[in-house]
Amino acid sequence: MAAISGGNTYHHGDLRNALICAAVALATEGGPERVVLREAARRVGVSPTAAYRHFDGRGELLRTVRTHARRELADSMERAAAREPGADDPALAAERRVAALCRGYVGFAVEQPGLYRAAFCVPRPGATDEPAPERPQTEPEIRAFTLLREALETLARSGAARPGTRPATGAAAWSAVHGLSLLLVDGPLRRLPVQRRNAVVETTLAMVVSGARAL
Amino acid sequence: MAAISGGNTYHHGDLRNALICAAVALATEGGPERVVLREAARRVGVSPTAAYRHFDGRGELLRTVRTHARRELADSMERAAAREPGADDPALAAERRVAALCRGYVGFAVEQPGLYRAAFCVPRPGATDEPAPERPQTEPEIRAFTLLREALETLARSGAARPGTRPATGAAAWSAVHGLSLLLVDGPLRRLPVQRRNAVVETTLAMVVSGARAL
DNA sequence: TGCCCGATGTTGACCGCATGAACATTCCAG
DNA sequence: CTGGAATGTTCATGCGGTCAACATCGGGCA
Numbered sequence: 001m002a003a004i005s006g007g008n009t010y011h012h013g014d015l016r017n018a019l020i021c022a023a024v025a026l027a028t029e030g031g032p033e034r035v036v037l038r039e040a041a042r043r044v045g046v047s048p049t050a051a052y053r054h055f056d057g058r059g060e061l062l063r064t065v066r067t068h069a070r071r072e073l074a075d076s077m078e079r080a081a082a083r084e085p086g087a088d089d090p091a092l093a094a095e096r097r098v099a100a101l102c103r104g105y106v107g108f109a110v111e112q113p114g115l116y117r118a119a120f121c122v123p124r125p126g127a128t129d130e131p132a133p134e135r136p137q138t139e140p141e142i143r144a145f146t147l148l149r150e151a152l153e154t155l156a157r158s159g160a161a162r163p164g165t166r167p168a169t170g171a172a173a174w175s176a177v178h179g180l181s182l183l184l185v186d187g188p189l190r191r192l193p194v195q196r197r198n199a200v201v202e203t204t205l206a207m208v209v210s211g212a213r214a215l
Numbered sequence: 216m217a218a219i220s221g222g223n224t225y226h227h228g229d230l231r232n233a234l235i236c237a238a239v240a241l242a243t244e245g246g247p248e249r250v251v252l253r254e255a256a257r258r259v260g261v262s263p264t265a266a267y268r269h270f271d272g273r274g275e276l277l278r279t280v281r282t283h284a285r286r287e288l289a290d291s292m293e294r295a296a297a298r299e300p301g302a303d304d305p306a307l308a309a310e311r312r313v314a315a316l317c318r319g320y321v322g323f324a325v326e327q328p329g330l331y332r333a334a335f336c337v338p339r340p341g342a343t344d345e346p347a348p349e350r351p352q353t354e355p356e357i358r359a360f361t362l363l364r365e366a367l368e369t370l371a372r373s374g375a376a377r378p379g380t381r382p383a384t385g386a387a388a389w390s391a392v393h394g395l396s397l398l399l400v401d402g403p404l405r406r407l408p409v410q411r412r413n414a415v416v417e418t419t420l421a422m423v424v425s426g427a428r429a430l
Numbered sequence: 431t432g433c434c435c436g437a438t439g440t441t442g443a444c445c446g447c448a449t450g451a452a453c454a455t456t457c458c459a460g
Numbered sequence: 461c462t463g464g465a466a467t468g469t470t471c472a473t474g475c476g477g478t479c480a481a482c483a484t485c486g487g488g489c490a
Contacts, residue, residue, distance in 0.1 A: 047440050168418035179394020203383035210429040211422030
């Protein structure tokens with residue numbers, strides 16, 4: 001990175017990326033609120049205002065980190081699903097995939113609480129950042145959710161394809177894993193001993209799967 | 216300042232409460248991050264540092280707001296449950312109660328997003344507040360959760376009292392409503408049209424209830 | 431080739447916020 | 461009545477976000 005030896009260039013050459021890396025590191029350490037423009041600049045060895053040449057301000061930096069975090073989350077889910085052994089019965093396979101994706105989701109949250117929180121932070125116009133976008137702007141789609149939804153659809157089609165599979169099933173499942181993650185990471189279920197935590201995770205997974213079948 | 220008419224007391228007389236009210240109002244307007252010590256003091260018409268005579272700092276003020284918000288949340292759930300008509304079949308009644316409590320939960324979140332978020336905020340030692348308590352200190356118990364858990368236990372006992380009712384069922388259900396609430400209030404499901412929102416809520420409720428029966 | 435402009439950094443300044451220290455004003459118990 | 465405790469106030473420090481003005485660098489155009 002940034003030529004430690006020699007070329008002490010006035011122009012950094014890759015400041016934007018360097019700042020993003022620093023910001024991601026900060027988020028990893030302490031979540032979105034730890035993503036501080038000045039600190040990121042400090043770590044990169046640049047003056048605070050230099051960041052404004054590459055970002056609108058803290059808000060945009062944070063949103064960039066969020067994008068990164070969401071990608072990592074989805075990757076974690078896919079890895080978990082890939083590790084899962086297949087099954088002859090397509091229904092069983094689908095069920096396993098759903099469960100694996102969910103475990104990957106919660107696993108990421110538990111192992112990377114800071115990044116996980118950053119993945120779902122909302123830059124609020126309240127403070128000094130975010131002038132509140134006038135265009136409602138379509139959400140860029142969250143891969144984690146897409147993965148989950150698709151797996152649930154497969155599950156629905158494969159096995160007990162009850163005719164009226166509710167379209168909102170994906171959101172319901174997402175709610176469960178998301179809520180679980182937050183309670184474990186941030187909320188009242190943090191400091192739960194590992195064993196008990198796993199019990200809660202498995203129970204929730206069971207609820208999701210049974211719910212997906214029943215709906 | 217204070218008391219424009221007459222009793223211009225140097226001593227406010229009830230500053231603590233006044234500050235709490237102001238802080239709650241702030242949280243109602245813009246969530247926990249909007250709870251700013253200085254602003255609360257300003258609204259009460261007192262100097263910023265006066266607050267320190269009644270609170271350790273912003274952290275404690277926020278925690279006080281949180282307590283208040285949690286109480287409101289639980290009240291909302293109980294009101295919703297109270298509105299629910301009874302049923303002869305105890306199993307059905309139990310099921311209805313669970314659903315009603317959940318609706319009250321999500322309803323509160325949607326109607327009072329700021330307060331709801333404040334109810335689950337975590338004062339982080341990162342910034343300037345919270346010196347990180349050396350004693351892990353037992354969480355003061357969250358009534359919303361207790362209500363839900365008890366209703367689920369009743370449900371389990373009443374009807375299909377499957378022998379192995381998992382103890383974590385309460386946490387699983389809580390995860391679902393909590394996650395749903397956050398996605399709706401704060402997350403990617405905010406700006407969902409009301410109709411679709413209700414669909415998601417009902418689907419999630421169905422998942423919770425069916426899950427409770429199945430576990 | 432050499433100069434000028436645009437991109438990229440830097441300084442300095444302003445404002446809001448959380449806090450702590452020292453000082454002022456009340457109130458009440460002795 | 462009076463002095464200390466309780467409760468407010470003022471002043472000052474440090475951090476973070478952001479803006480405006482100024483400095484550098486690098487590359488394309490005359």
